[in-house]
Every structure is written in C-alpha cells, then in structure tokens.
Amino acid sequence: xxxxxxxxxxxxxxxxxxxxxxLYVLHVLIITGIFTIAAMSLNLLLGxxxxxxxxxxxxxxxxxxxxxxxxxGFAVHLTPDWLVTLDPQPVWLAMLWAIAISxxxxxxxxxxxxxxxxxYFVIVTISFAEVVRLVALNWDELTQGPMALNNIPPLTxxxxxxxxxxxxxxxxxxxxxxxxxIIAYIVIARLVYxxxxxxxxxxxxxxxxxxxxxxxxxRYLVLSAVVSAAIAGMAGALYAQYVQIVDPNIFxxxxxxxxxxxxxxxxxxxxxxxxxxGLIFGLLPEALRSLNIGPELQWVAYGVLMIVIVSxxxxxxxxxxxxxxSDRRRAAAKPARPTDAGxxxxxx
Amino acid sequence: xDEFLQHCLNALMLGGIYALLGIGLTLIFGxxxxxxxxxxxxxxxxxxxxxxxxxxxxxxxxxSLALAMALGIALGAVIExxxxxxxxxxxxxxxxxxxxxAWIAMQNLEQLAWSGVAKSIxxxxxxxxxxxxxxSVAWSRLFVFIVALALIASTYALVDRTRxxxxxxxxxxxxxxxxxxxVDIDRVYLSTFALGSGLAAAAGALLxxxxxxxPGMGDLAALKAFAVVILGGLGSIAGATIGGFLLAFIEExxxxxxxxxxxxxxxxxxxxxxxxxxxxxxFSRKERIG
Amino acid sequence: MSAIPAAALSVDQLSIRFGGVTAVESMTFDIQEGExxxxxxxxxxxxxxxxxxxxxYLPAAAGDIVYRGARLNGLKPSRIxxxxxxxxxxxxxxxxxxxxFDNILIGLHLQSRQHPLAIILGLPSIAREERRLVEKAKEVxxxxxxxxxxxxxxxxxxxxELRLLEVAVALAAGPTLxxxxxxxxxxxxxxxxxxxxxxxxxxxxxxxVLLVEHDMKMVMRISDRVICLNQGRIIANGPPAExxxxxxxxxxxxxxxxxxxxx
Numbered sequence: 079x080x081x082x083x084x085x086x087x088x089x090x091x092x093x094x095x096x097x098x099x100x101l102y103v104l105h106v107l108i109i110t111g112i113f114t115i116a117a118m119s120l121n122l123l124l125g126x127x128x129x130x131x132x133x134x135x136x137x138x139x140x141x142x143x144x145x146x147x148x149x150x151g152f153a154v155h156l157t158p159d160w161l162v163t164l165d166p167q168p169v170w171l172a173m174l175w176a177i178a179i180s181x182x183x184x185x186x187x188x189x190x191x192x193x194x195x196x197x198y199f200v201i202v203t204i205s206f207a208e209v210v211r212l213v214a215l216n217w218d219e220l221t222q223g224p225m226a227l228n229n230i231p232p233l234t235x236x237x238x239x240x241x242x243x244x245x246x247x248x249x250x251x252x253x254x255x256x257x258x259x260i261i262a263y264i265v266i267a268r269l270v271y272x273x274x275x276x277x278x279x280x281x282x283x284x285x286x287x288x289x290x291x292x293x294x295x296x297r298y299l300v301l302s303a304v305v306s307a308a309i310a311g312m313a314g315a316l317y318a319q320y321v322q323i324v325d326p327n328i329f330x331x332x333x334x335x336x337x338x339x340x341x342x343x344x345x346x347x348x349x350x351x352x353x354x355x356g357l358i359f360g361l362l363p364e365a366l367r368s369l370n371i372g373p374e375l376q377w378v379a380y381g382v383l384m385i386v387i388v389s390x391x392x393x394x395x396x397x398x399x400x401x402x403x404s405d406r407r408r409a410a411a412k413p414a415r416p417t418d419a420g421x422x423x424x425x426x
Numbered sequence: 427x428d429e430f431l432q433h434c435l436n437a438l439m440l441g442g443i444y445a446l447l448g449i450g451l452t453l454i455f456g457x458x459x460x461x462x463x464x465x466x467x468x469x470x471x472x473x474x475x476x477x478x479x480x481x482x483x484x485x486x487x488x489x490s491l492a493l494a495m496a497l498g499i500a501l502g503a504v505i506e507x508x509x510x511x512x513x514x515x516x517x518x519x520x521x522x523x524x525x526x527x528a529w530i531a532m533q534n535l536e537q538l539a540w541s542g543v544a545k546s547i548x549x550x551x552x553x554x555x556x557x558x559x560x561x562s563v564a565w566s567r568l569f570v571f572i573v574a575l576a577l578i579a580s581t582y583a584l585v586d587r588t589r590x591x592x593x594x595x596x597x598x599x600x601x602x603x604x605x606x607x608x609v610d611i612d613r614v615y616l617s618t619f620a621l622g623s624g625l626a627a628a629a630g631a632l633l634x635x636x637x638x639x640x641p642g643m644g645d646l647a648a649l650k651a652f653a654v655v656i657l658g659g660l661g662s663i664a665g666a667t668i669g670g671f672l673l674a675f676i677e678e679x680x681x682x683x684x685x686x687x688x689x690x691x692x693x694x695x696x697x698x699x700x701x702x703x704x705x706x707x708x709f710s711r712k713e714r715i716g
Numbered sequence: 717m718s719a720i721p722a723a724a725l726s727v728d729q730l731s732i733r734f735g736g737v738t739a740v741e742s743m744t745f746d747i748q749e750g751e752x753x754x755x756x757x758x759x760x761x762x763x764x765x766x767x768x769x770x771x772x773y774l775p776a777a778a779g780d781i782v783y784r785g786a787r788l789n790g791l792k793p794s795r796i797x798x799x800x801x802x803x804x805x806x807x808x809x810x811x812x813x814x815x816x817f818d819n820i821l822i823g824l825h826l827q828s829r830q831h832p833l834a835i836i837l838g839l840p841s842i843a844r845e846e847r848r849l850v851e852k853a854k855e856v857x858x859x860x861x862x863x864x865x866x867x868x869x870x871x872x873x874x875x876x877e878l879r880l881l882e883v884a885v886a887l888a889a890g891p892t893l894x895x896x897x898x899x900x901x902x903x904x905x906x907x908x909x910x911x912x913x914x915x916x917x918x919x920x921x922x923x924x925v926l927l928v929e930h931d932m933k934m935v936m937r938i939s940d941r942v943i944c945l946n947q948g949r950i951i952a953n954g955p956p957a958e959x960x961x962x963x964x965x966x967x968x969x970x971x972x973x974x975x976x977x978x979x
Contacts, residue, residue, distance in 0.1 A: 272830055273830040274830060276821055280825075284809060284811055290771065290889075291822065292797035293822075
C-alpha cells in the first residue's frame, strides 16, 4: 500500500513538466526542491542526531561558492607574492569539489560539536556561518564580494564527439533537482535504517545509555555532520549552476531559519518531515504572494506558525499525522460492543 | 602610540554597550537556561522607541532614554509571561525554536511598522568632539560610555545587594533548591528576563543616535552579545563586563591594524577559538558534568 | 598492584572525589572470572560512584582499574563497553521513544560492523547484517522473557518489564563483565524471583557479574561474595554468610536510619 502511494507520488512529480507550462511555477518548484534537499540534510543532523546546528546555510553556501569558483576558475593572491590560479573546470567536477569541501567543513563542525555541547554549540554554528559570510563579502579577490559571481556555467554531460547535454532552462533543471532529491533521500534513508543511524538516534535519545553499549559519540556526530554537510553542499552547487549567480547574501541567517522551519514544522527525525515542510514553506510564500500578502507579513506568520507548531505538535506535522492515522486504525479494528448484541438478543 | 590610544578610547565607548548587551544575555542564559534569540530585537526595539520619542513625539532626549528602557523592561516581561512560562519544562530545542519564531515575527513586525529605511536620531550634544591632546572623543560617545557604566554598576548592585538579586543568584546556582527554599521562581524568571531585555533596549537606545536605526541592526548585536557571554562565562556579570570590553578592544585593534571589513568577524572567530580551547567559556566557574 | 592470576577485574586503591566530596577512598578489591560479587552498603556509601568510575563516567582521582589486563582509567565509556564491561543505570534508563525491539537493536551496536560507505551504497552485506541482527535481537528478547512486547514503545512498558528491558539492552552489547545497578529496586517478590532466575541463566553463559543492591535476601542468596562499603571505604569482604554476621556491617546498617535490611 505504501509502495503504491510512493510510486504514484513519484510518477506525479516526474510528470509535472509535461502538463505545467508556466515557467515561473517550474522555477518555484526547482527552488523548493533545492531547499528541500538542504532541509533533508539538516534533518539528519538536527532531527536524527539531535545536534542543534543553526549554521547549516554555511554548508549550502560553501557548496555554491566552491562549485562556482571551480567552474569559473579563479586567480587569487594568498600572499602578495604567491598567486594561486585555477583554470575553469567541468561543472560536474566542480560539483564534486563542492561536495568534498562542504563535507570537510561538516567534519570540522562535527569534531567541534563533540567538545562544545548544547547551547554553546548553537552559538558556534551561528558564528561559523557569519564568519563565512563575512569572508565571502570581504575577500573580493576570490569571491568578487558583493558584486557576486556571475555567469556560472550550467552542468553539462558530454562524451567528446558523441553528444553534449547542458542543463539549461527550467525543465532540465527540474529533473536534475528531482533526481538529486531522490538520491539524497535514499542515502539518508539507508543511513537512518542502519547501525550508524541507530547510533545517531541513540545519542540523541539517551547519550549515557548509548555510550554504555559502546556507541562512540565523536564518530557518529562527525559522520552525521559530514553527510549532512555534503548533501547541503550538493544542494548549493545545484543552486549555483541553476541561477548562475551567487553572492554573499546566500549565507544570511534567514536561510538557515527557513531550513529549520521546514524541518521542525514538517517533522524532525522523520524521513517525510523535511519533504512536507519543504513543500509547505517553498510553495506557501508563492500562494501568499498571489494574495498580495507582503514578505514581512508572511514572515510574521511563519514565526507565529513555528511557535504554535512547536508548542502544540513538538514533533512536527508528519509524526502527528502518523499518530492520528494509527489511532484511527486501532479504533476501526475494535470489535462490536457486546452490549449491542445483548440488547438485541433481549429484545427478541 | 597615539593611534593605539585612540583605538583604546574607541574600544571603551563600544565596550560599554557590548557589556550591557552581554550582561542582559548572560543573566537570561545563565539563570533561565534559555537561548534568547529575541535579545537583538529588544536592542532594535529600544532604538526604535528612542526614535519615536525623540524624533516623532519630540520628547526630551534623556527622558526618552529612560522611557525606551522602561518599555524594554515591559516588553521583556510580556515575552516571558506569554511565551516562556509555558515552556518551563520543555527541552532546549523547543524553547530555542519558539524564541527563533518570536525573533522572526518581531523583526518583521518592526519592518512593517517602520519600513526598512534607516532612521537617524538627533542628539542634544555638540557635534564637535572633546579633544584631549592628540586624542578626540565625541561627546555623544562619552555620554554613552558614562550611562553604560552607570547601568552596569546598578545591575551589579541589584544582583549583589538586593533580595531579588539574592533570589536570582540562588536560582542560578540550583533552581530546584531555590524553589524548595521558598524562592518565587516565577518572579525571578520574570524579573531576569525583563531586566535583561531592558538592558538590551537601553543599549539600543544609547547607540541608536550614534549610528542609524534599521530593522536588522539587532542581529549583529545579538551575535556579539553571545560572543560576550561566551567570553565572560555563563551568569557572570563581571565576566560579561570584562568580555564586553575585551571584544570591543579586539574589534578595534583588528579593524585598525588588520582589516576593517573583517571587524565583525573578529568576535565570531574569537568565540569559535575560545570554545574550542575552553568549551565552557573563559571565566566560567561552574563545572560541567557530561 | 595486587593481581591474583584469575582476576577478571582488579580495582586497586581507587579514590573518587568530586565537588569537594570524597565519594570513595582507597578501595581495593578483585572480581574473579565467572563470579557474582555484590556491593552493599548504606545510601551514599559510594557504590554507584565506584560503578561510574569503573565504567568511565567519573574520573578516578587515584588508583588503578584493570580489566583482563587492560587499564580502564581515563578510557571513554564506549571504549570500556567495547572491552566487554557493560553497566545498567540506577535510574531507569532506556530509549523511551523507541520500540522495545529498536532498543535491543541499538544495544547490539557492538555485535556488528557496518562501514558508512557500504551503508550509503546499499551493499547487500548491510542487508545481510541487518537480518542477522534482527535474529539476534529476537534471541535476546526471548532470553530475558519480554519478546511479547517487542513492538511496543519502551515508554509504555510496565515498571518490571522496563527493568528487564534495561538488562536486555545491556546483554545485547555482549558483556563479559556485567555491572547491574540496583536492578530489582521497586520490583515485587514475583518479579524479583524471576530476575534471580534470569541472573542465574546469565551466569550460566559465563558472564561475570558485579551487583549493587539493597535487597539483602536476594544478595545473600545469589552472591558468591559480598563487599560492604560505608562512607567510601570497604568495611567487609567475604562470602554472604560471613557478611551477614559481620559486626561492622551490622553497625553500618543499624546506624543508617533509612537502610532496608531484610533477611
């Protein structure tokens, strides 16, 4: 039954470009998809491992910048005499670099999170994202600062002499993002339903008990952070080659907040949660905009919504729906009350 | 040498503000164990109130300052009563997320109310700076420094000498024991959050006339407040004071001698470095278990 | 270091201090392979602190803790567990939000190896491992006797079953030295009798057991040897019969108003 639902849903998603002609709608779906991938990656660290990382946009932005810089090429003076240059590389290679470097940053954050716990860790992650933003803003020579990196080439697959396909335009990018999202989902699902995933969950639920049965804290915090950061970096790289322009505003805290809202409202610690959250908060702004509700009012609404959801449904929408569904199933399976049968018998 | 002293002087002015922000946050963070994401919004609230009183209602500058701080205290009390009281037993994630929600709502309400255009506030001080030999300091900044010191001293006196302060210190040490000894935890939490918010509002009201007032000004201020708390250690007013001046000093030196663009990054780099070396902050007294 | 050849765990001059209090002072004792040793003593005598130090949750201020030749001082709890030393906790400790079955699967962490890359690539070896773990989990649940509750949420278990689940999780980790911290506290007579039987079966598998308990009837019945602590020091060390008559032990308990001495 579940398999059928998932297959139907996927078929529906794959079919969308066939009957949705509006390019703007496709654009919204692509951006929503990219942020959903980032939200899924945040969910691994925040939801499953219980690490309050509020600097997630840093991994996303680092992925975007690395991918752009490697595909555009750069020349930068590390010291006044030492010039480091890189010629433009194929975009697929640039994206791999983005994943690797983001993953490395995740490793560093993971190692720090082991030493620095709780609220302090939150502050470290926020500070990290801010530092990265300021570096992107100020290191003009490398990043063009506020002038942004322009004309970022799109992803292309080519076999020399045979064919070349570039992901230009809404429809190719839609499928690119959809396929990447499915891959990301599979990776995370495999991780979660394995010994490593159980270890992460155990650390979140009851750390002393987890260590008492041999679960190493650092190892799994780091693993979670690395995979989470790598996937976020991938999302950033996708974003860069799609919008083809990247500036330091990509590191703004508000984007981390967006991802956090998606995960928390959707349901942290569940696989479907970030997808539900991503769809809601990716599509809602557009729906509200068509009703002429300005961005500030929208954000006020999101803030209030987050407060309400977190207070009433602390685990998010998906677990709440799941509970409601299983309660209904249990109620429907209850046998007929004996008194009814007895009354009918007595009335004969 | 003169340049160095000038930097030191600048750092003194800014340090007072950072200390105010840090003290407010460290009290809230330390006593209530709440990561207060609305702290920056109280800061910008104070600045906007100052703007409203001085520029729109044309009230006396000093009266406006007092009013802005009073309103900050009131707003803090409201936030504690409406939002935090219900979350008393919840885990840290939930509380943090609620505070983030409140922060987003508040900042955007501010944006709606005042628009994003920067506002400036006129001060009653002469614009020509006070000159001391080779050094100069603007009168407005000197005023800020003096008021900040006064507020720091008053806060310290409140926490050290009054009954409420004693209750706050007891709650910081061990909230369960304090409750058993008859301390009214509700009152302590309300007062703590109101006081911390009032200090943040005061900082904003003081700094608003010196720089400009924008809806996003609170974000950077909040982050610096966190930096100060980490430098000074949780719950330590003296630590936050030292931390505030230390942060300002490092920023000034960094901006002056290294690069002005990275000025704000100094604080954050400092946080990260300090926490890696001493995960509980520089001056923290309490031993962390686990 | 006093090391008798067949000693599994050797604790030598162990001292534990924290918060200005000396919880344990110069504690020295051994546990032999396959033995069941009980630690008794009034509340605050230092029993749980000793547990915490042996399993790495508290640092030892002085002294050595050696298990099968490996020095445990300063090791992380997860490392100590990997050496075969697993503990339960005094306050009920399970993964409350997970099912009973999941709890055991988590406990089986040390009994499996799964490389992250293999997991992500979805290699068939991982699926095989998972199936093997499912079988082992069923085995553990059956051994402890709670397999009927396997799909229930841990938090929905009755108190007695909860304590059994705790032991099951510890057993899943494959300990050779099992430290049980007041496992039958709060259990009724029937549950306690059932638990004693479970311990017997655990011992039959060759597991060495270190037990902290207040239930004297149970302690005297199942222990090979008993050590009595008072105010951080060992005041008696011998077989149950000897300890029951030991004047210092009696004095320690009678002097402690809240002690529960039964039997």
